[in-house]
Amino acid sequence: MTKEDKDYILVYGDAFIDYIADNVTNTSFTKYMGGATVNVAAGISRIGAPSALITITGDDEGSQFVRDGLAQEGVNLDYAVFDPAKRVSGVYVHLTEECERIFKDYVDETPDLQVEASQLNEAAFKHASALTVCSGTMFHPTALETTRAAVEMANEKGTIIAMDANIRPLRWSSEQICRETITSFFEHVDILKVTDEELFFLTETTTLEEGIEQLNSYLVPIILVTVGENGTYAVLNGEVIHVPTEKVVPVDTTGAGDAFMAGVLRDVHYNGLPTTEEELARCVNFGNKLGALAATKAGALTALPYYDDIKHLLK
Numbered sequence: 622m623t624k625e626d627k628d629y630i631l632v633y634g635d636a637f638i639d640y641i642a643d644n645v646t647n648t649s650f651t652k653y654m655g656g657a658t659v660n661v662a663a664g665i666s667r668i669g670a671p672s673a674l675i676t677i678t679g680d681d682e683g684s685q686f687v688r689d690g691l692a693q694e695g696v697n698l699d700y701a702v703f704d705p706a707k708r709v710s711g712v713y714v715h716l717t718e719e720c721e722r723i724f725k726d727y728v729d730e731t732p733d734l735q736v737e738a739s740q741l742n743e744a745a746f747k748h749a750s751a752l753t754v755c756s757g758t759m760f761h762p763t764a765l766e767t768t769r770a771a772v773e774m775a776n777e778k779g780t781i782i783a784m785d786a787n788i789r790p791l792r793w794s795s796e797q798i799c800r801e802t803i804t805s806f807f808e809h810v811d812i813l814k815v816t817d818e819e820l821f822f823l824t825e826t827t828t829l830e831e832g833i834e835q836l837n838s839y840l841v842p843i844i845l846v847t848v849g850e851n852g853t854y855a856v857l858n859g860e861v862i863h864v865p866t867e868k869v870v871p872v873d874t875t876g877a878g879d880a881f882m883a884g885v886l887r888d889v890h891y892n893g894l895p896t897t898e899e900e901l902a903r904c905v906n907f908g909n910k911l912g913a914l915a916a917t918k919a920g921a922l923t924a925l926p927y928y929d930d931i932k933h934l935l936k
Contacts, residue, residue: 627750629671629697630886631780633736633771634658635758636676636687638711639922641875647715647725653922654690656712657755657787657879660922663694664876664883668911669928670890673697675745675771677736679707690922700745707734714875722875724789735763738770746774750890753882755787756803760794765802772809781894783812785882786819796822807839811894814845814882829854833861843895845905847881847912849874855905857898864902866909871916876924881912883925910934 637656643649654663658676665672674696678684687709691698708730715723735758746752752775758764775782786803793799800823807813813836815823820832829846836844837859844856852865888895888904895901911926918924 627780627890628748629673629750630665630890631673631675631700631745631749631752631775632658632662632665633675633752633754633768635764636674636678636684636691636709638683638686638709639714639875640711641714642716645716645718645720650713652686654687655922656710657757657785657882659687659691660876660879660925661753661785661882661886662696663691663922664880664911664925665886665890666695667925667927668883668887668931670887671695671697673700673745673749675700675702675736675741677702677704677707677734678709679703679731679734680705681708683709683711700742702736702740704734707731720871720874724791727792732761733763735761736767737763738767741767741770741774743774743778746771746778746780749775749778749780751781751783751886753783753785753886754806755785756799757787757789757792759802760792760799768806772806776809781812781889782810783882783886783889784810784814785878786813786815786823787878788819788822790822800825804839807836807841810841812843812845812885812889813841814847814878814885816878817846817848820846843901845885845908847878852909853881853905855901857895857901860898862898862902864905864909866913869913869917872918874916876922877912877916880915880925881908884908884911884931907934 639655640650662674711728713726824835826832846854885908
């Protein structure tokens with residue numbers, strides 16, 4: 622499946638406004654368009670692949686801020702939903718002394734206004750090379766139903782399905798419900814991306830070996846376990862390879878995972894789903910390099926690279 626066959630990579634999920642701490646004192650914040658959904662959609666577009674976003678926005682200033690930003694990023698909003706009453710969610714992101722991010726406080730005035738399953742357009746999936754989702758809205762019943770419907774539509778259209786666990790525990794009523802909901806999707810996805818912490822959370826294990834072995838029981842074709850400066854453990858049909866990454870001096874890791882995912886999805890859009898260890902290593906190596914680049918700059922979306930930054934990495 623290549624660009625000639627499909628028009629774009631389809632992303633589904635919430636738009637957010639990130640209020641990111643200006644420094645480790647966490648006393649002042651700057652507003653950015655953000656959230657994993659937006660970051661991945663914009664990140665894909667920035668590095669030379671087409672993306673389309675299914676989300677919901679309203680008539681408030683925050684929604685307009687997001688729509689304007691996405692338009693500037695070149696993200697296709699043909700399948701997005703507009704509801705005047707919707708208010709875009711926000712999250713305050715604190716920084717630790719080690720430059721790691723902590724999602725501290727969520728602000729959501731209209732949590733029950735979500736894209737509904739009936740509002741999904743089948744044409745969106747027909748023209749997509751891949752659909753990517755995350756667990757960011759799955760705690761909400763309507764969003765969960767819509768995510769399941771989106772995955773089903775993608776399956777029917779033969780679209781590659783990718784999932785970034787992207788777990789935010791504060792948004793769930795319990796760890797067990799979070800765990801059971803996320804793992805219920807594994808049988809339907811072609812690519813699953815988790816961090817090492819998410820791996821341990823989902824599998825209730827304490828080592829990479831045990832966690833990967835347990836995830837393998839779901840028979841996900843490709844599993845990607847990112848381990849920060851140690852790169853990624855990539856699993857292809859049960860076989861594990863380690864893809865190292867270049868060491869960088871991190872400034873802010875907020876957007877690193879989203880940059881990684883954007884890189885992986887770009888590779889899949891143009892080259893198809895990896896079927897050999899060599900193809901998988903190439904795909905993951907590209908994602909690693911984008912994640913490392915993003916970690917060297919402050920912010921989430923603001924740190925994601927552009928095509929000119931990465932064109933020398935393309936083969």
